[in-house]
Amino acid sequence: MAEMTMVEALNHALRQEMERDESVVVLGEDVGEVGGVFRVTDGLVDEFGEDRVVDTPVAEAVIVGASLGMAVNGLRPICEMQFSGFSYHAMHQIENHVARFRWRTRGRFPAPMVIRMPYGAGVRALEHHSESREVFFSHIPGLKVVIPSGPRLARSLLVSAIRDPDPVIFMEPKLLYRQFREEVPEDEEAHPLGESRVAREGSDLTVVAWGAMLPRTVEVAEEIAEEEGIEVEVVDLLTVSPLDSKPFTESVRKTGHAAVVHEAQRSWGPGGEIVARIMEDSFWYLEAPIQRITAPDVPVPFFAREEAYLPDKDRIRKGFRAALEA
Amino acid sequence: MPREEMEVAPPLEYLSILDEEGDLDQELEPDLDEEELVQMYRTMLRARRFDKLLLEWQRGGRIGTFAPVSGQEASQIGAMSAARDEDWFVPSFREIAAFLWRGGDPVDMTLYNAGWNEGVAIPEDARDFPISIPVASQLPLATGLAYAIRLRGEDDVAMTFFGDGATSEGDFHEALNFAGTFQLPVVFVCQNNQWAISVPRERQTASETLAQKGLAYGIPGIQVDGNDILAVRVAADEAVKRARAGDGPTLVECVTYRLKVHTTADDPSRYRDEEEVERWKERDPIPRFRRYLEKKGILDEGEADEMTDSVEEELGGVWEEAEERIETLGGPDVMFQHVYADLPPHLERQRKWFGTDEEENDNG
Ligand SMILES: Cc1ncc(C[n+]2csc(CCOP(=O)(O)OP(=O)(O)O)c2C)c(N)n1
Ligand SMILES: [Mg+2]
Numbered sequence: 001m002a003e004m005t006m007v008e009a010l011n012h013a014l015r016q017e018m019e020r021d022e023s024v025v026v027l028g029e030d031v032g033e034v035g036g037v038f039r040v041t042d043g044l045v046d047e048f049g050e051d052r053v054v055d056t057p058v059a060e061a062v063i064v065g066a067s068l069g070m071a072v073n074g075l076r077p078i079c080e081m082q083f084s085g086f087s088y089h090a091m092h093q094i095e096n097h098v099a100r101f102r103w104r105t106r107g108r109f110p111a112p113m114v115i116r117m118p119y120g121a122g123v124r125a126l127e128h129h130s131e132s133r134e135v136f137f138s139h140i141p142g143l144k145v146v147i148p149s150g151p152r153l154a155r156s157l158l159v160s161a162i163r164d165p166d167p168v169i170f171m172e173p174k175l176l177y178r179q180f181r182e183e184v185p186e187d188e189e190a191h192p193l194g195e196s197r198v199a200r201e202g203s204d205l206t207v208v209a210w211g212a213m214l215p216r217t218v219e220v221a222e223e224i225a226e227e228e229g230i231e232v233e234v235v236d237l238l239t240v241s242p243l244d245s246k247p248f249t250e251s252v253r254k255t256g257h258a259a260v261v262h263e264a265q266r267s268w269g270p271g272g273e274i275v276a277r278i279m280e281d282s283f284w285y286l287e288a289p290i291q292r293i294t295a296p297d298v299p300v301p302f303f304a305r306e307e308a309y310l311p312d313k314d315r316i317r318k319g320f321r322a323a324l325e326a
Numbered sequence: 327m328p329r330e331e332m333e334v335a336p337p338l339e340y341l342s343i344l345d346e347e348g349d350l351d352q353e354l355e356p357d358l359d360e361e362e363l364v365q366m367y368r369t370m371l372r373a374r375r376f377d378k379l380l381l382e383w384q385r386g387g388r389i390g391t392f393a394p395v396s397g398q399e400a401s402q403i404g405a406m407s408a409a410r411d412e413d414w415f416v417p418s419f420r421e422i423a424a425f426l427w428r429g430g431d432p433v434d435m436t437l438y439n440a441g442w443n444e445g446v447a448i449p450e451d452a453r454d455f456p457i458s459i460p461v462a463s464q465l466p467l468a469t470g471l472a473y474a475i476r477l478r479g480e481d482d483v484a485m486t487f488f489g490d491g492a493t494s495e496g497d498f499h500e501a502l503n504f505a506g507t508f509q510l511p512v513v514f515v516c517q518n519n520q521w522a523i524s525v526p527r528e529r530q531t532a533s534e535t536l537a538q539k540g541l542a543y544g545i546p547g548i549q550v551d552g553n554d555i556l557a558v559r560v561a562a563d564e565a566v567k568r569a570r571a572g573d574g575p576t577l578v579e580c581v582t583y584r585l586k587v588h589t590t591a592d593d594p595s596r597y598r599d600e601e602e603v604e605r606w607k608e609r610d611p612i613p614r615f616r617r618y619l620e621k622k623g624i625l626d627e628g629e630a631d632e633m634t635d636s637v638e639e640e641l642g643g644v645w646e647e648a649e650e651r652i653e654t655l656g657g658p659d660v661m662f663q664h665v666y667a668d669l670p671p672h673l674e675r676q677r678k679w680f681g682t683d684e685e686e687n688d689n690g
Binding site: 032034055059061088089125266304308309 | 442459
């Protein structure tokens with residue numbers, strides 16, 4: 001057991017998987033000698049060599065497209081988009097090929113590959129570095145979209161993503177990269193994709209969150225439990241797509257109240273799908289309108305105003321209160 | 327049915343005028359007026375000084391991440407000075423020197439780097455594009471500006487800047503091809519500063535030069551010593567002239583060097599030798615140009631030193647001024663401005679409840 005940051009835990013997963021399986025390769029911009037701009041791939045090139053840890057030209061389309069070719073031809077590529085904001089340069093590859101290669105070839109050529117990308121606001125980053133675009137990928141059939149909320153799960157989810165038979169978009173909330181440490185067991189641990197978890201049990205309100213919004217959502221839940229005796233059940237999605245809705249729709253049957261917290265913009269955001277699932281499955285149990293606690297429908301402002309843009313604990317608490325009304 | 331060598335493109339040229347001692351090939355020396363030469367030198371000094379200040383402010387936590395320009399002043403000012411004010415400036419993210427040449431306000435750039443959207447507001451009469459962070463994404467934009475110039479029968483030029491790494495992106499190739507196909511008035515200025523973050527130029531492409539990439543698209547390419555401001559200026563003058571005359575785009579590769587970090591989030595000691603940096607410091611474009619100006623009798627030593635001091639003094643108040651400006655800026659709801667020409671009703675509602683106790687679910 002060792003206490004690790006999310007960066008270290010991801011690095012640990014990559015190293016173990018590369019040791020376990022020779023077909024695993026890592027490619028991306030600056031993933032070699034410098035170990036990635038966030039150091040997630042630190043040291044891998046020394047251990048596994050330049051053929052398996054590939055510093056690519058600055059060219060996202062070929063990083064993703066070539067990964068597909070590698071995946072079809074016996075490798076297990078894990079490619080990195082330096083920031084999620086540059087994954088759009090590869091969107092045609094993702095949408096037109098990666099997501100549906102299995103489907104197009106009637107099962108002949110599946111694409112077991114992982115596209116890793118740091119995403120999200122809150123670290124005073126430059127323009128175009130702070131978006132939260134999980135819906136871009138979640139809307140595409142054939143992709144799995146995974147977002148960890150802490151070091152230990154980051155490690156065990158990445159392991160599952162690498163071993164998954166289908167392409168996985170692995171989004172890393174960079175606000176959490178070094179925010180806190182957790183015990184990460186040395187032994188293998190793989191959290192199944194497509195399985196959310198209850199991060200906190202409660203009987204009064206069901207809240208769905210993931211990624212960087214998860215820790216602050218749990219904090220608010222703890223605070224109002226202590227201050228007001230209100231017990232909030234927090235469901236951590238972990239896999240955004242395919243969406244594991246049962247845990248939260250069933251929770252709503254118990255609580256009668258629901259809210260969703262996300263840092264993506266509000267309209268057409270992931271909250272819409274979550275609310276729809278609750279309406280479809282647990283409508284008759286609802287006692288109040290469901291609340292969406294989200295960023296507003298504006299581009300992420302430059303960093304001086306990003307704290308105001310992101311749902312903070314105040315707004316989360318207000319949203320909880322609104323969800324509990326009636 | 328022969329098999330023979332084809333002459334598909336003109337041979338590539340390399341241009342250097344000024345050596346490290348400030349001596350030159352007189353036949354190649356451009357005929358520039360003294361006042362402009364002094365202005366070019368002064369802007370180089372301003373860029374170098376401003377870079378230093380930004381670095382200090384970043385280290386002190388006053389501003390966020392930024393990409394320093396040091397070492398690339400000759401490439402940027404040599405190229406930019408070949409354009410007129412009415413021409414378009416389409417930068418990437420490292421064009422501090424070109425920005426200053428264009429008359430950009432260091433206070434604006436400071437605001438931008440301190441995380442305020444207001445810092446990138448483009449002055450009414452400026453034909454300057456905002457900083458473009460997604461690598462190479464600005465090249466297609468410049469191409470479109472140039473298409474409009476041609477269609478509207480104007481004789482302006484669009485000049486766009488980017489790095490060696492940018493030549494690997496699809497946007498670079500698509501833009502060059504488009505500009506070549508329609509013979510558009512664009513000048514593509516590639517600053518080959520030897521590194522794309524940690525990836526050296528040789529690992530970016532197997533091409534011997536970057537200039538030759540233009541040839542594939544039917545665009546003349548030229549490689550110049552990017553630390554020789556006169557050589558860059560001559561190449562850019564030719565490119566601008568060609569574009570203005572309706573004879574299409576040019577790719578200018580400036581061979582230069584990034585003397586500092588990639589951005590302030592970067593640690594170059596992980597991937598490059600200090601020795602290499604030291605070697606390039608000897609080719610620093612600023613002292614080289616100063617020697618030339620002194621040898622020509624345009625500036626004497628005293629005047630050159632004085633200029634360094636006056637630049638320091640001029641930029642000395644930038645942070646205070648930026649702070650004063652920040653005091654006057656609006657609150658968080660500034661982020662709702664300029665999303666659309668007219669704010670749609672749902673956004674109007676969001677703006678109203680923003681930071682208030684109103685119910686979040688109210689969609690208006
Ligand atoms: C599309 C895209 N991919 C990746 C990045 C991250 N990134 C920023 S600068 C850079 C290297 C650019 O190198 P180069 O074009 O040589 O310009 P330089 O930084 O040397 O001026 C990279 C990979 C980005 N900003 N945009
Ligand atoms: Mg470069």
